[in-house]
Each structure stands twice: as structure tokens, then as C-alpha cells.
Amino acid sequence: MSVRLSAAAEYEALLDKYDTWMFDCDGVLWHGDRLIEGAIEVLSILRQRKKQILFVTNNATKSRKSYKGKFDALGVEAHVDEIYGSAYAAAVYISSVIKLPKDKKVYVIGMKGMEEELADEGVSFIGGTDPADATLQPFSLSDFALDPTVGAVVCGLDTAINYTKLSKAFQYLTRNPGCHFLATNEDSTYPAGDGLLPGAGAISAPLRYALGRDPVAIGKPAKTMLDCIQAKVHYDPARTIMVGDRLNTDILFGQNGGLATLLVLTGITSEAEITGPNASSIVPDYVTSSIGDLRTVGQ
């Protein structure tokens, strides 16, 4: 059962107990372009107390650099090396785990952030935002030249998804032997400020369905994301807490990595999903209404 936090002493004890604080962003620190009340003050308290802060997001549409721009615009202090996005983790996975040979390339279903992270990791790619693939015309297989050097397809959220991209990815995955199939994350939906829209998992779903096989998923809750963080920063899992708004990504991610978990109710998860007869089987260690609640500890 989760501990429901409410008293100042409980928040104070939480701060004492954990040195590393991993935060999901959307639904925890902000909603679209609106800050969650108190988020800035809480992050500031953590920094004053010399806590290690990491931002762990499944957002694959932005590179870390451009995602920092989001923090800047909202007035939230953040540093690029504190930000771990699923596009970055996917690029690291391709360069360091798969070790895609230098003469091979990736076919991208995704946006600029995915391309930037691949470029930063020195991974060649095609597709993505290439205007040649930005079409709503029917796809002609007889006009298509299969590139035999495509050794992986990576799928992230792509709001310019179309049949040409899906068809090309399908050709590479069925005709290039050993072609890897990766998804930055499997979120079914994402919070768009004023509601939910289909998430990255919905973008890879057509390929998953047509192929009859699942991609390797990189983002939360997959352990791959934590492996990527572990390769870059030192932290003690026993003194680390993951703060998130989503049970099947954030909280499960923390649990998969042996971290403590704090659920906030400012995002996807509602009270009904954690209490009562239909409660989820994923149970966070702690629950609080909002990250802003931690302000009670004072500076």
C-alpha cells in the first residue's frame, strides 16, 4: 500500500531519505505550457539541499538541447546533462548497445529531436523530416528503391506520420535481413495541455500490427532508459526516488530499476486508479496531490 503524504514532517523525511530525484516532466512539473503551482520552488529547495536532479522524459520529439528550451521558457532551472529523453536514449542504444556499423543507417519515423540526437551520436539516418517523405500521396512500391544499408527503424512520436513512412519502414523491416525495430517509447497517449492525443506507441502500432512483432522499447518503463542514465551519472538506487504522474510508465520504471516511487495526481493518473476495487496493480511507494506539496518543508 502506498503512503499518502500530507504532513510537513513526512515531506521532510522524504527529502532526508533520497539524494537523487528523478522527475517526469509533463503532468508533474507542467501541463503543456502551464507550470504546476510550486514546481519551481520545490526544485529550488532540492537544489539548495544539494540533491541530484534528473529529468526523465519519454518525449522523443525534442532533443535534450531543445527540451532545455522548454524549461527556459517556463523559468525552470535545468541543465542539458540533467535531461534524459527517449530520443537521446534511443540514439545511445543504437550507437552503444546495438553498435550499428558506421556504414549502416537508421530509417526514422519521428521528428527533429530524434534526428538531432542521432546526429549527436554520429548515427546516419534517412526519413524523419525529409521533405521527400512528407506526402499524403499513395505509396508506390514499384517506384521505391530499397536502401540495403538501413539496419534499424526507430519510431517515435511523429505528428507528420503518413502511409509513405509506414510503408518504407515496413519494407526495411521485412526485406533487410536483421533490421532492428525500435520504439522510443510505448505511451498510448500523451497529454497535450488541453487533453489527450495518440502517443508514440500509437505511431509504432501500425508496424507492430503489420509485422506481427513488437519493437524494442527504449523509454520508461523499459530498463533501457535507466541503463542509459547509469552509463552517464552515478546514483545510489537505494537513495533515489522517481516522481511521476503515470503508473504504467513512471512508477513502473522506478520499480523496474529498484528505485522508490512518488506518484503525483496532477497528470494522467486519477484517484480512482489507485484506490478502490479497480485500482491498478502498480502501487507507488508514496502518493501526494502535487509536487507543489513539498513546499511545506520550507527553504
Next chain:
Amino acid sequence: MSVRLSAAAEYEALLDKYDTWMFDCDGVLWHGDRLIEGAIEVLSILRQRKKQILFVTNNATKSRKSYKGKFDALGVEAHVDEIYGSAYAAAVYISSVIKLPKDKKVYVIGMKGMEEELADEGVSFIGGTDPADATLQPFSLSDFALDPTVGAVVCGLDTAINYTKLSKAFQYLTRNPGCHFLATNEDSTYPAGDGLLPGAGAISAPLRYALGRDPVAIGKPAKTMLDCIQAKVHYDPARTIMVGDRLNTDILFGQNGGLATLLVLTGITSEAEITGPNASSIVPDYVTSSIGDLRTVGQ
């Protein structure tokens, strides 16, 4: 175990045994724009022997009228009332089974054929080929006006699929109470003449994934398609045979409807899928290499 047909007497016996012949088209009568050798002669033999012929296709991109154009172009005799497509069956299902009220409408993910069949059944619709939805720009939820009269979303193969269509459909299915979710068919792929491309099932897959629920599927192997045929023509299931190239659509469809089944090997299904240790659990009554084999019976 299937009966493997080869002798003229076996084909002759088959013709004696069945009065109604239901044909899948792509992979059975033609491949894309190329006729299967002997298909025209065999259909002609069946007509001379006064057999009832029905063409049962999951193709939802064409209305029956425009699908007849395909037969005409290939020189194959066919009549509109012999053609049953999944777009037509979906339209009939909406008008006759769901009985969508006249003040309600359908949001279409699909092509012109789907729209034509809905119009013919007197069903109002939006979406589809509307140029307003033909965009690769990001979808803005705040600019979207939810139409409360949308009572169903129907998904067919749509080679102009994009994020705007998926997002609108997702809004209707999550925000309009009781909104029906239909798929013309669930084919994972379709034969595009020179290879496979993602099929209609891949087009509804993002919604299926984002919603966490499955659509009502209309086309083969669903019984819905046969219900639609039954409502229009008389046939005796005991003297009816379904001829197809795909085990999990055509053959399963025939079996679900209590019909005999004949598999041809000119399409999706290979020899390895019906024999040996990895054979499918879907076993047709009869197997022959090609529909053209039936020519041996002579005129």
C-alpha cells in the same frame, strides 16, 4: 486434412457439389493489375453451368461500383450486385445493424469508396477525403471543435492516413458517449502487386492501441460480412464454397459461416503454411495451386 485437388474428375466433382461460389479477388483472380492465368475461363465455365457467383473482398478503398471498374479493366465479367466489399458491408452495418439515427454521422478514416458506400446507404459522414483533414501539420486540440453528432468512427485502408485524422477519431471515440468504433477489416497487410504493404488493420492499429480497445471488424473473417450477404442474396451454405488465398481471412471466413473452403496458392499463403510442422491450425477443405486448375473440366 485438406484434399489436394489435381485430377480432372476431382474438379468436376467439386463443380457438381457446390452451387454458390464465393471468391476473394486479389491473389485469387488477379495480382494487382495482372490476371491469374485461367481465371476468366473458370468464371465463364461456372456461369455456363449456372452457378451463383459472388465476389467477397476486404478491399475498402473502392465502392462496389468502382470495384466493378477493376473487373471491367481486366476483362472479367462481374455485376455490381455480385460484389461484396468491406466498405459496403460497413455501410450496411451502420445503417441496418447499428441503425445510426439520421441526425448522427460517421467520422471516416478511409478513401472515396468508403464515402460512396455510406452515401448510398444514406449515412452522413465527415472526414474521409475532406481536404481540411489532408494535412501533415501538427494537430491542435485547442483549435478543434468536437462535433457531438458523430456517433461512429469507421476505419478502412487509407493511404492518406495522418495524425490529424487519428487525433480527431480519438477525440470522438473518447469524448462522444457511446461512439461506435468500426473497422472495415483487420488485414495486417495487403498485396500491392509487387509486394506487401500495411493493410487496413494497420490503419486502425493506432486507435486500437491508444484506446486500449478493439473495433468491431466487418470484413472477412468476421461473420458480419456474411450477414450482409445473407440479407441480400439466397444461398445454401451446405452447397456453397469460399475460394481464397488467405487462411486467416478467406478460409476462416468460410469456416465461420459453415461453408466449404478452397485455398489457392497464388496469393498470400505459401505451401509451408499448410504443410509440415509449422502449418496453420486453419485447415481448408480443398487446396489447389491456382484457380486456373479448374479449367481441366472443360466448358
